[in-house]
Amino acid sequence: MELYVPILVLAVLAAGFAVFSVGIAPFTGPKRWNRAKLDAYECGIEPTPQPIGGGRFPLKYMITAMLFIVFDIEIIFLYPWAVTFDKLGVFGLVEMVLFIVTVLVAYAYVWRRRGLDWD
Amino acid sequence: MTDTITAPTIEYLLLSPLLVVFGAAIVGVLVEAFAPRYLRAAFQVPLTLLSLVAAFALVIFVVVKDGVPNKAAAMGAVAADGPALFIWGTILLLAFVSVLLIGDDFVPSAVAVPGSVEEERAVSEGAAHTEVYPLVLFAVGGMLLFAASNDLLVMFVALEVMSLPLYMLCGLARRRRLLSQEAAMKYFLLGAFSSAFFLYGTALLYGYAGSIDLSKISTSLSSVGGQDSLLFIGAAVLGVGLFFKIGAVPFQMWKPDVYQGAPTPITALMASGTLVAAFGALLRVFWVALGNLEWDWSPVVWAVAILTMVVGAILAITQTDIKRMLAYSSIAHAGFILTAVVATAGAKQNSLALSGILFYLVAYGLTTVGAFGVVTMVRDPGGEAWHLSRWAGLGKRSPKLAMVLAFFLLAMAGIPLTSGFFAKYAVFSAAVSGGAVALVVVGVVASAIAAFFYVRVIVLMFFSDPAADGPSIVMPIATRGVVGFAALATVVLGVFPQPVLDLASKAAQSLFVR
Numbered sequence: 001m002e003l004y005v006p007i008l009v010l011a012v013l014a015a016g017f018a019v020f021s022v023g024i025a026p027f028t029g030p031k032r033w034n035r036a037k038l039d040a041y042e043c044g045i046e047p048t049p050q051p052i053g054g055g056r057f058p059l060k061y062m063i064t065a066m067l068f069i070v071f072d073i074e075i076i077f078l079y080p081w082a083v084t085f086d087k088l089g090v091f092g093l094v095e096m097v098l099f100i101v102t103v104l105v106a107y108a109y110v111w112r113r114r115g116l117d118w119d
Numbered sequence: 120m121t122d123t124i125t126a127p128t129i130e131y132l133l134l135s136p137l138l139v140v141f142g143a144a145i146v147g148v149l150v151e152a153f154a155p156r157y158l159r160a161a162f163q164v165p166l167t168l169l170s171l172v173a174a175f176a177l178v179i180f181v182v183v184k185d186g187v188p189n190k191a192a193a194m195g196a197v198a199a200d201g202p203a204l205f206i207w208g209t210i211l212l213l214a215f216v217s218v219l220l221i222g223d224d225f226v227p228s229a230v231a232v233p234g235s236v237e238e239e240r241a242v243s244e245g246a247a248h249t250e251v252y253p254l255v256l257f258a259v260g261g262m263l264l265f266a267a268s269n270d271l272l273v274m275f276v277a278l279e280v281m282s283l284p285l286y287m288l289c290g291l292a293r294r295r296r297l298l299s300q301e302a303a304m305k306y307f308l309l310g311a312f313s314s315a316f317f318l319y320g321t322a323l324l325y326g327y328a329g330s331i332d333l334s335k336i337s338t339s340l341s342s343v344g345g346q347d348s349l350l351f352i353g354a355a356v357l358g359v360g361l362f363f364k365i366g367a368v369p370f371q372m373w374k375p376d377v378y379q380g381a382p383t384p385i386t387a388l389m390a391s392g393t394l395v396a397a398f399g400a401l402l403r404v405f406w407v408a409l410g411n412l413e414w415d416w417s418p419v420v421w422a423v424a425i426l427t428m429v430v431g432a433i434l435a436i437t438q439t440d441i442k443r444m445l446a447y448s449s450i451a452h453a454g455f456i457l458t459a460v461v462a463t464a465g466a467k468q469n470s471l472a473l474s475g476i477l478f479y480l481v482a483y484g485l486t487t488v489g490a491f492g493v494v495t496m497v498r499d500p501g502g503e504a505w506h507l508s509r510w511a512g513l514g515k516r517s518p519k520l521a522m523v524l525a526f527f528l529l530a531m532a533g534i535p536l537t538s539g540f541f542a543k544y545a546v547f548s549a550a551v552s553g554g555a556v557a558l559v560v561v562g563v564v565a566s567a568i569a570a571f572f573y574v575r576v577i578v579l580m581f582f583s584d585p586a587a588d589g590p591s592i593v594m595p596i597a598t599r600g601v602v603g604f605a606a607l608a609t610v611v612l613g614v615f616p617q618p619v620l621d622l623a624s625k626a627a628q629s630l631f632v633r
Contacts, residue, residue, distance in 0.1 A: 084124065087124045088124055088126070089126065090126075091126035091127075092126075102145060105145050105148055105149055105152075106148070108149065108152050108153075109148050109149075109151060109152040111152075112151075112152035112153060113151075113152065
């Protein structure tokens with residue numbers, strides 16, 4: 001049972017921090033209201049009023065987010081490889097280079113197809 | 120830091136068909152990125168076709184040089200055994216003919232709203248999505264890996280590599296755009312759902328067996344006690360993911376909608392290649408990993424097989440869209456193949472049933488690609504003539520085409536002298552000698568029901584009068600070649616099936632590696 005005590009303490013600390021942060025914010029933070037701040041969800045796109053049928057909205061964020069995922073996945077594999085670099089030796093290096101080159105192909109595609117241009 | 124991790128041994132030659140297909144797909148992406156627009160198709164089409172041919176040649180080369188390997192490759196992750204090599208050859212062949220069908224049926228610009236100014240501009244610029252080719256190669260690579268994966272996580276990765284490009288390809292039809300996009304969305308949502316089921320089943324089976332390796336799961340069946348709920352729920356949930364991919368009832372809902380909406384060449388690829396790959400994976404999971412659990416899963420597969428055959432055959436009768444009809448017929452065929460999946464008892468029986476399934480997959484795959492190829496040829500002003508009433512009297516307007524389609528339909532119905540007859544005979548006889556006589560009776564009845572709607576189309580084509588403004592026939596050279604090849608294969612496999620039957624039984628001899 002004692003094994004679980006640190007987890008319990010961590011849970012209490014986490015909950016305490018969350019409650020404290022939310023509780024203290026109204027008293028300490030500056031209050032500058034505007035329309036965007038009062039929106040239900042702040043995402044950079046006007047949620048209301050929308051044209052009939054939903055209309056069109058920019059996909060710029062999606063491409064940025066997808067590009068982020070590409071590099072996110074890359075770093076997930078790079079990190080454990082870096083930690084065990086000595087043990088894996090040449091085989092690991094070759095595999096990693098192959099992997100990075102493959103990711104680079106995806107990146108080159110995004111770049112050439114103007115996924116990096118904002119407008 | 121003195122201790123080292125041993126580098127894994129990888130049988131590069133054995134896996135070379137996979138590597139060629141994936142490598143060509145990556146090169147295809149680079150072509151998309153760097154080649155000017157007008158040159159892309161000129162690069163992509165030969166690249167795709169050549170890589171498929173090269174991969175096929177490598178499969179043959181591997182078999183001729185080293186024979187059929189008797190243990191799993193890549194540290195037990197991939198099993199390129201007899202059945203897998205046979206399935207690889209089948210998928211590569213089917214992919215090759217499907218790629219030949221992929222000509223002009225793709226949308227100029229997928230981001231443009233159908234009917235908008237942007238789309239008109241894309242059409243007038245002659246834009247085309249040549250990404251179709253690398254996407255098809257990725258999907259085909261996923262299919263190859265899916266049928267050969269020897270552990271559940273590799274199988275899941277393969278499932279996603281296969282499915283994600285197909286979701287996109289489904290939405291790229293040039294005409295009837297909204298239907299196509301709806302199909303892509305439905306396929307994506309339901310497919311993602313079924314992938315989640317698959318992953319959940321993997322997790323539960325890992326919890327039971329302590330391994331994701333199929334053969335280790337198999338050995339753990341006799342050694343792990345008291346965890347039966349994990350095992351049964353895991354196996355059932357994993358089964359949901361796999362049954363979804365083959366379109367077995369009650370997980371068939373996506374199939375008619377997706378087959379109808381997707382561009383017809385992609386439908387041909389899905390109806391042939393994906394079905395073959397999914398059966399490869401299904402057999403591997405149920406025979407290798409859960410083979411010793413047969414007493415528990417076979418009643419469930421019995422029920423699924425009966426439902427699949429009956430529902431597929433009966434619902435096909437009410438269809439008025441030719442592609443939807445072929446989709447329901449594909450569901451019924453999945454049911455017919457499932458009868459042989461149930462028939463497992465002893466190694467001899469296994470190899471008999473397995474060779475029957477392998478033959479069925481080749482025969483049905485080629486016939487169905489041919490049938491969809493014919494569908495692409497019959498055009499109305501607004502695209503393909505999808506409504507069955509438009510096909511009335513086709514036999515009088517263009518007798519050759521109608522006869523070829525009639526022949527494909529008869530092959531699907533399993534009439535003697537077509538490949539469908541020997542295919543059905545092979546799976547049903549395997550099921551009978553496995554003791555599933557009742558299942559075969561249902562199968563024969565369902566075949567009779569299915570024959571009704573196949574023959575109805577034939578009657579419609581030959582014995583009703585053509586409409587005054589009937590559809591026109593477009594015959595691109597590649598499509599004509601594919602349909603001719605499929606018809607030839609259907610005849611040859613129906614009259615002289617022995618070489619392929621021998622090959623299938625040789626591939627099945629070694630069974631799946633464990």
